[in-house]
Amino acid sequence: MRSLLTVTDLPQLLSERLARAFADVAGEPADPAVRRSDRADYQADGALSLAKKLRRPPREVAAEVLERADLDDLVANAEVAGPGFLNLTLSDTALSTLVGEMAADERLAVAQASAPERVLVDYSGPNVAKEMHVGHLRSSIIGDALVRVLEHLGHDVVRQNHIGDWGTPFGMLIEHMIDLGAGETAHELSVGDLGAFYQDARKAFDSDEGFAERARRRVVLLQSGDPETLALWRLLVDESARYFETVYERLGVRLRPEDLAGESTYNDQLAPVIDELVELGLATESEGALCAFPKGFTGRDGGPLPLILRKSDGGFGYDTTDLAALRYRVGDLKARRLVYITDLGQRLHFEMVFEVGREAGWLGPRAHAEFQGFGVVLGTDRRRLRTRAGDSIKLIDLLDEAVRRAALIVAEKASHLSAEEQADVAAAVGIGALKYADLSNDRIKDYVFDWDRMLSFDGNTAPYLQYAHARIQSVFRRGAVDRASLKGAAVRLTDPAEHALALRLGEFEGILHKAAGVVEMHRICGYLYDLATAFTAFYERCPVLRADDDATRSSRLALCDVTARVLATGLSMLGIAAPTRM
RNA sequence: GCGCCCGUAGCUCAGUGGAUAGAGCGACAGACUUCUAAUCUGUUGGUCGGAGGUUCGAAUCCUCCCGGGCGCGCCA
Incomplete structure (x- = not known):
């Protein structure tokens, strides 16, 4: 049985503990369905569906699960509620232990993968001799964030920048x-x-x-x-x-330069790939071209849809290149998980490439590929973001404007900082805002690009989180606190706001796993925003430097320290800097 | 024509089987001799595009329809 000393993912921990009891009652594995709750810290809803299967009253099943569950070291109060929910309230001592573990550990008690996976991430992909634009922005920063999270979790990450460096x-x-x-x-x-x-x-x-x-x-x-x-x-x-x-x-x-693996990389592999597909019986002559027809895809005329392996003029297109890249990535680079981050318009193409890969045996039990597409960036007029002339906007111009706008705000509001510090903060805030605006939206949806909104210090934005982080730093400065001394601090939770803050801290590790698993960076954003909100509520209610006694003071400083480090680490997972002064 | 994605408060977005659907902005009303007010508190605001269906329970799953976007053989 895992304890707080080995797990800092609260919902997961509760789920594991309850799963044993559920399995006992069900006679087979059953999902406890642990969720956040507004009536307790968490609720487990699994008894309702289980009751249906067992043809027993839901509340009776819930009560029996509770009877058998070993939660004494974690939960202060657990009760059956409503039609058969289990409402769970964590004990302050358990949460104190958890925050203490995080405080004592450099990595905030986030474990490294015990079985690292080689994950290949294909992202960015600009074209040689062509300007980078907002489409590359999305791919680049989503890919970068995914890579950072995977690496932090201890996986073996291979970055691939599939630049357009070949063709007519x-x-x-x-x-x-x-x-x-x-x-x-x-x-x-x-x-x-x-x-x-x-x-x-x-x-x-x-x-x-x-x-x-x-x-x-x-x-x-x-x-x-x-x-x-x-x-x-x-x-x-x-x-x-x-x-x-x-x-x-x-x-x-x-x-980095060594991550470049453009289309030309695969030039000498195109013919061998085609030979292999021919040998496997996956290539067919059609209208003068050599094609592969992956199962399950139909075109405009209702007929099978091809990938063109060799054009009728004898040349090769991107279909062949992407097949060669897939084979190389699995066969030579030994990737077990392949994540492709491009705009949603390329979905069909890659699904077809992956299907051919499965039929050729490159993908299967030993490796799987995921298409993780993203929507387009819209202007405030809800149309695709473009210049007034109708051209795509240069990425570099976007970066310049982000920093310029941030600099104006910083100059006005942080005049106490030196010019050099102001420039650093402006860069962190401007670039951070730009990236966060993108990452905080559901990847698959289009999103509206709005300078004022992304640079606002209110709401779910990078500047708000950066400011929350900087405020905590100022507590340490003001109190002349040596943060290293907080590592062994005893944490005591007395106020409900401290309890609520500790709960959020205990969800950090689980959020990272979830975000990396489904490639949804906005989950990290939403989490950090919740955390910052919980912190400000705590900060409003609970005096830290002016706490009544030394024990409370050091406990609260430890809460500040862990919160600041979760914010900084979380932002760094998103590729966003967290200045110590703003 | 076929396929994929999207549709949640005036605006921008969370929420993908659980209890009264949440947040920010906006609007309105408050809180600064500050542990950084670049903040916080409260009020306001929703037939979850529509109609059926499955379920003890649907914003969430299924079917159809409407609206918007994108894709469908030698460009990537």
Whole structure:
């Protein structure tokens, strides 16, 4: 039987304890269905469905479960209520023990996975020589947050930045680079003027037949491995990669050059992959192209829907590349869980890729792939976020504006800080607000982008959480408290607000597991907001530095310390900084 | 045409089988010689898009309909 010393996930702990009793009563495993409750700390609703199965009165079943459950060390009060709910109130001593465990541990008693899983996360995926936009923002920060949580939980994470670094556009891009000269190209790309570079190349391609012809020839040279062409291509890719790095650095997304695994990575695997699919009988000739028809997908005409393995002109498209990437990730990188984070528009494509992967035996018992898509970013007019001219907004412009707006607020409200500190805080608040606005919404839904709302210090925003964190820090400063000394502090909960705060603290670990499992970072956001709310209620009611006696004071300081660390750790899981002064 | 996703308070969003559906903003009324008022307290506000169904119990599961978005063979 697990105790508070090994588990800091309260609902899970209660669930485990009750599960034994439920199993005894049911004669087989039965879900206790533990939930938060507004009538107690938690409620367990499992007796109702179990009663139905056993054809017994629900309250009688609930009472028997309670009779058999071993909850004495955790629960102060447990009773059958309503039609057969079990209302559970945690004991203050149990919660004190739990907070004490968190206070004494660097990791806030969040366990590392005993059986780490190799998880591959595919995210960000910008295109070479093209500007990054809001779509890359979502993929980048959701992926980054997922990676941070998985790593914190002790998993073995492989990041893959599947950049667009191959294909027919590179003919025109390389020719445009030749026209500009390498030096000028490097300059344009390094200063982040990729939009102009790409558009100029496109313009030349569309308006100048001679250029278009050169571009087409250049594609052939590129695909045939012409050394000079490859060198030019390499330059283009390297310059773009450098640019991506500066954006990631600015955003606080921890993608590195070694995480790059663009489409070109799989060039020499395309033919072998096709050979394997042919051998397995999964490839079919159709309309001059070689196709795979995964089971269960139909097209406009009601016929089977293909992935094009080899185009009728002999070339390869992204279907083949994504299949090769899948095979490589499972076979060579040994990933057991693969998470793809792209916009929802690509769902069908990836579901088809995964189905072929299953039919080919790459996926199955040894590995599974998940498509975790996200919705689009809308303006306050409820239409896709764009510039007034109708272009997609450059990601870097968005970052600049976030920090600029935050700086105005900081200058007004934190004039007591030095100019340098103000700049740091503005960056943390601006970028944090931008990321939090995205992460705090359900990934699958579209969300409305609104500067005023995301930068507000009220409500479920990054600035509110950052401020809550900074306020706690100021308590330590004001009281000249050595936080290290709080590690062994005895926690005593007396006020209901302390009890409520401790409950929320005891849910941290479980939230991380849940968020990583279903790739829903907004669960972490909602949790941190609840925690901050519980803290401010505590802070309003319970004097800390002015507590009546030393024992209460040190207990409350320990609550402050653990809360601050959960907030900072939680925000860091989201890739958001928590300044100590604001 | 077929498929996928979304529809919850005036606005922005939580809540996916449990008790009276929650939060922030807005509006209204309060609380600062501050442990940081960048905060907090209270009031206001909902036929959970609609109609059937399953269930002891449905915002949540099923079916149909309405509205919005996206996708459906050689672009990614």
